[in-house]
Amino acid sequence: MERLLAVSSSPHIHAAQDTRAVMGWVLIALAPAGAAGVYFLGLRALAVMAVCVVFSVLAEYVWQKGMKQQSTSGDLSAAVTGLLLAYNLPPTIPFWMAAVGSLFAIIVVKQFFGGIGFNIVNPALAGRAMMLTSWPVAMTTWTIDGVSGATPLALIKGGSAELPALCDVFIGNIGGCIGETSAIALLIGFAILLAKKIVSWHIPVVYVATVAALSAVLGRPAGPVYEIFCGGLMLGAIFMATDYTTSPMTRKGQVLFALGCGLLTTLIRTFGGYPEGVSYSILIMNLTVPLIDKLLRPRVFGEVKKHG
Amino acid sequence: MKLPTFWGGTHPPQKKEFTADKKIEQYLPLGDLVFPMAQNLGAPCKPVVKKGDAVLAGQKLGDTEAFVSAPVLSSVSGTVKEIGLKLTSSGILEESVVVENDGRYELDPSWQPLPDYEQIDPKEYVKRIRDAGIVGFGGATFPTAVKLSPPPDKAIKWVLVNAVECEPYLTCDDRLMREDPEKIVGGLRLMLRLFPDAKGVIAIENNKPEAIEIMQKTAAPYADRISVQPLAVKYPQGAEKMVIEAVTKQEYPVTALPADVGCIVLNTRTTHQIWQAIAEGKPVLTRIITVTGEAVAEPKNLEMPLGTSVRELVDFCGGFKEQPVKILSGGPMMGVTIKSIDIPVVKSTSGILALTAKTACMAAETPCIRCGRCVEACPVGLQPQLMNAFALLRDYAAFEENFGMNCIECGSCSYVCPAHRFLTPSFRDGKQTIMAMRRKAATK
Numbered sequence: 194m195e196r197l198l199a200v201s202s203s204p205h206i207h208a209a210q211d212t213r214a215v216m217g218w219v220l221i222a223l224a225p226a227g228a229a230g231v232y233f234l235g236l237r238a239l240a241v242m243a244v245c246v247v248f249s250v251l252a253e254y255v256w257q258k259g260m261k262q263q264s265t266s267g268d269l270s271a272a273v274t275g276l277l278l279a280y281n282l283p284p285t286i287p288f289w290m291a292a293v294g295s296l297f298a299i300i301v302v303k304q305f306f307g308g309i310g311f312n313i314v315n316p317a318l319a320g321r322a323m324m325l326t327s328w329p330v331a332m333t334t335w336t337i338d339g340v341s342g343a344t345p346l347a348l349i350k351g352g353s354a355e356l357p358a359l360c361d362v363f364i365g366n367i368g369g370c371i372g373e374t375s376a377i378a379l380l381i382g383f384a385i386l387l388a389k390k391i392v393s394w395h396i397p398v399v400y401v402a403t404v405a406a407l408s409a410v411l412g413r414p415a416g417p418v419y420e421i422f423c424g425g426l427m428l429g430a431i432f433m434a435t436d437y438t439t440s441p442m443t444r445k446g447q448v449l450f451a452l453g454c455g456l457l458t459t460l461i462r463t464f465g466g467y468p469e470g471v472s473y474s475i476l477i478m479n480l481t482v483p484l485i486d487k488l489l490r491p492r493v494f495g496e497v498k499k500h501g
Numbered sequence: 502m503k504l505p506t507f508w509g510g511t512h513p514p515q516k517k518e519f520t521a522d523k524k525i526e527q528y529l530p531l532g533d534l535v536f537p538m539a540q541n542l543g544a545p546c547k548p549v550v551k552k553g554d555a556v557l558a559g560q561k562l563g564d565t566e567a568f569v570s571a572p573v574l575s576s577v578s579g580t581v582k583e584i585g586l587k588l589t590s591s592g593i594l595e596e597s598v599v600v601e602n603d604g605r606y607e608l609d610p611s612w613q614p615l616p617d618y619e620q621i622d623p624k625e626y627v628k629r630i631r632d633a634g635i636v637g638f639g640g641a642t643f644p645t646a647v648k649l650s651p652p653p654d655k656a657i658k659w660v661l662v663n664a665v666e667c668e669p670y671l672t673c674d675d676r677l678m679r680e681d682p683e684k685i686v687g688g689l690r691l692m693l694r695l696f697p698d699a700k701g702v703i704a705i706e707n708n709k710p711e712a713i714e715i716m717q718k719t720a721a722p723y724a725d726r727i728s729v730q731p732l733a734v735k736y737p738q739g740a741e742k743m744v745i746e747a748v749t750k751q752e753y754p755v756t757a758l759p760a761d762v763g764c765i766v767l768n769t770r771t772t773h774q775i776w777q778a779i780a781e782g783k784p785v786l787t788r789i790i791t792v793t794g795e796a797v798a799e800p801k802n803l804e805m806p807l808g809t810s811v812r813e814l815v816d817f818c819g820g821f822k823e824q825p826v827k828i829l830s831g832g833p834m835m836g837v838t839i840k841s842i843d844i845p846v847v848k849s850t851s852g853i854l855a856l857t858a859k860t861a862c863m864a865a866e867t868p869c870i871r872c873g874r875c876v877e878a879c880p881v882g883l884q885p886q887l888m889n890a891f892a893l894l895r896d897y898a899a900f901e902e903n904f905g906m907n908c909i910e911c912g913s914c915s916y917v918c919p920a921h922r923f924l925t926p927s928f929r930d931g932k933q934t935i936m937a938m939r940r941k942a943a944t945k
Contacts, residue, residue, distance in 0.1 A: 198825065198826065198827060198828055198838065198840060198841070199827045199838065199863065200592065200838040200840055201827070202926035202929060203834060203836055203837065203910075204833060204834045204835070204912030205827055205829060205833045205834075205838070206513060206514075206834070206856075206860060206861070206862055207918075207921065208917050208918075208919075211867075211920070211921065212867055215872070265868070268867065308868060309867075310868040310920075311868070437870045437871045437872040437873065438870055438871045440871075442871060442873040442886065443873065443876055444877075486884075491876060491879070491882040491883070491884065492882050493881060493882040493883065493904050493907055494752050494882050494907065495753045495755060495907075
């Protein structure tokens, strides 16, 4: 009467959200910022996004085929990496550079270390760092409406008094990387991530609050509110620092990690050679994650604090 | 008001609507009854009858001298037809006594209520509870008489009736509370005579409002010692550690037992059966279970004699309306898959759940993405992703160092894992391997 029954160890039911669904929601949450980028920076921004996503997914697929591994490109994580890398590039970047950056992010940073879940730093950010070192001019040339201009943070670094208005910074009508210009679009993405329980509030809120507090303490000229809406902070805090693989596992650990990111970002912005410090601070904090995880593990049920 | 609960946990869909409104129906078996000799945690029994013996309901079929044990009684009157190996829910052939039912259900006349049970020395309850074959009916089947005999230096301050029933689909405890609340309160009252310094608390998950109301009403005359505590709806609220944490705000280390924090925790049906054994002279003859799942035509709550074939129950519920891919003994979070429905209902059977391809998770494992959901869900504060890595590497020392032995196998981590890691199975495996290594080291 009945076919053979499956025999397995419990549990036998499963929450609906799998890795692919998680990554799919990240892509959806990234969409408003991408749309803002195309609106303010032009259609070329869309082309850069396409190049990065296509090369990232393709790189993962070809690499895993070549290595005779099971393909994981269906989980959409490579598409997320590609899109995040594009968001960190100026819209004028030559396509071949964007393609090389994508290959570096996926093959060197992600696959060399074991693929999804095993990379030690954020692939998109490491790809961007490689590109910034290799092609510093192409990576820091900003135009808006066909006119070259410096980003607000570069103006602050240069000591300029004439900064774009705060509302332009908030909605994204300023020069900058594709995905970082519009704070409001990024915040909409954050709301989506929170609503779908993809990320918790801890890393983004603590990161941004730390930057605001330290900007006030250090007396940064534009003031803390301006500081948090310009540069890559919103993009970094909401989408980069919250990358599962390269952030701590526990809430306590995530708070410490975000504090470190905020501290380094403000220090680089204030004392460093670059106007912006989000990428490097997250990359540096990525490397501390194993230590943080070891230090701040959860308290085990019934565990009493040991003395000595 | 925020209801008491525990840290961590998860919210699987409850699926209790299939049977929550269905009265417990009596089912009388058609075929032979099979009684495996290993039906409790601890020592298995040895048959004390021979082929051809006439037996009465309530008569011992198997027993042992071992301390952690409970006898196996016949649930019907009839003849011992066979003593041999039979397939059980554990998936292996186990020594069993088969009884041919004469259909008269004649109870062994030596089973009488304990005389003056409200006045006698409550120590006599413990002997009666052992003789009646009572074990923890929550699923762990720990012999209740042993649980009720804590070392004399442990002051028992709480007797908790664990009526949480947090496993999805299962509704038999809910129904028992709504249909027969007096005996549950009665069983608890007897236990409070045994532990005179204890308070009695009936802990119920807040998704059973009727049961809460009925139990409150039934317990009201004994309000000086018995209270009903609604708990937040969250899995695994019914795990022993979690129910103790929620009600008494106490935790205890992995090496300790509930008695070390002054608690005795009894399942709803166990408490009910304690009353029946002492006040009605009725030993463990039946089991009340939920037969349910998307594949079952007419899900029901049923009471049937122990030893009844699961196949008969499925037929009684209209058979399968859809092809099941997995059939479980127990709930979907902690139940065990059975290979065949030609197995008997035993003391550990808390439900029969037939899942379809749509509901049973059959997904393949993908790499861990370190999302941290398992850490968030673990009610005992473990790091499942780390333990999984060590268990797969067979680095059992590191598995233990990372508190692998503290795992309560509730399945919350596996349930939430977006990568479908087989977390709980790997911990079960790791724990069993370490226990086996310890036993081996001890015998050397």
